[in-house]
Amino acid sequence: MDNLPQLKIRSGSLAGTEKDISTDEFIIGREESCDLVLGEVEVSRQHAKIFQFESKFFIEDLDSTNGTFLNGRSISKPQELSDGDLVTIGEKNVLEFSFKELKSTEPPEYDESEEVQTSTSEEIYPEKVSFEGVSEASEIQDEQEEDEGFLKRMPTWLAVLLLALIFLVIFCLIPFIVIEITNQWCNLFSGFFNAINPGVCP
Numbered sequence: 001m002d003n004l005p006q007l008k009i010r011s012g013s014l015a016g017t018e019k020d021i022s023t024d025e026f027i028i029g030r031e032e033s034c035d036l037v038l039g040e041v042e043v044s045r046q047h048a049k050i051f052q053f054e055s056k057f058f059i060e061d062l063d064s065t066n067g068t069f070l071n072g073r074s075i076s077k078p079q080e081l082s083d084g085d086l087v088t089i090g091e092k093n094v095l096e097f098s099f100k101e102l103k104s105t106e107p108p109e110y111d112e113s114e115e116v117q118t119s120t121s122e123e124i125y126p127e128k129v130s131f132e133g134v135s136e137a138s139e140i141q142d143e144q145e146e147d148e149g150f151l152k153r154m155p156t157w158l159a160v161l162l163l164a165l166i167f168l169v170i171f172c173l174i175p176f177i178v179i180e181i182t183n184q185w186c187n188l189f190s191g192f193f194n195a196i197n198p199g200v201c202p
Contacts, residue, residue, distance in 0.1 A: 003099040005057055012093035013039060026050040028089060042066050042090035050081065057081045057097070066090055
C-alpha cells in the first residue's frame, strides 16, 4: 500500500471536500489555474504551495497578502507538514493535511507450487503416524537381534554340548523320573528284569 497526501477542507466554501496532492508543486490560490482554487477575496491569486523534498512534504507561502498559517502560526519560510496539520488560507479556509492509504488493485500472485505441495502432503500423510507402536516393534527387534548375536558368538563345541544335554534331559531324565514316580518298571521292562533276576517281576 502507498500513502497519498491530500487536503481535507474543514471550513470555507469547499468544506467537506478532499483534494489529492498529485503534483510536484501543488498550488493553492484564487486563480483558476491553481491545483486548489479558493474563491474568497482574501486569498491571493497564488497564495501558497505544497511541495515534496527528500520524501517529506513542505508548505510555503508565496508572498500572499494575508499570509499562510500552519497550526495557527504564520509562516515566513517553508515548513514541514505532518499528518493532521492544519493550514489556514485567508479567514475561512482551514485545510487538514493528511495521508490516505491506496490499496493495491492487483490480484495476489497465484503460486501453483503451494497447491502441489499441499495436495502431495495430504495424500502421502493423511493421518499422523503413531510412534508408540514403532518404538515397541523396534525394542522387540533389538531383543531378537541380541539373541541371534549371542547364538552366533557361541563356539560350535558348546552348542553341540548344549544340544546333547537337552536331548538327554528330554529323552532320558524326564522318562526315568516319570517311570520312577509311577512305579512302572515291571510293566515296561519285566522281561529284562526277570532275565537278570528271575522272579523279580510277577
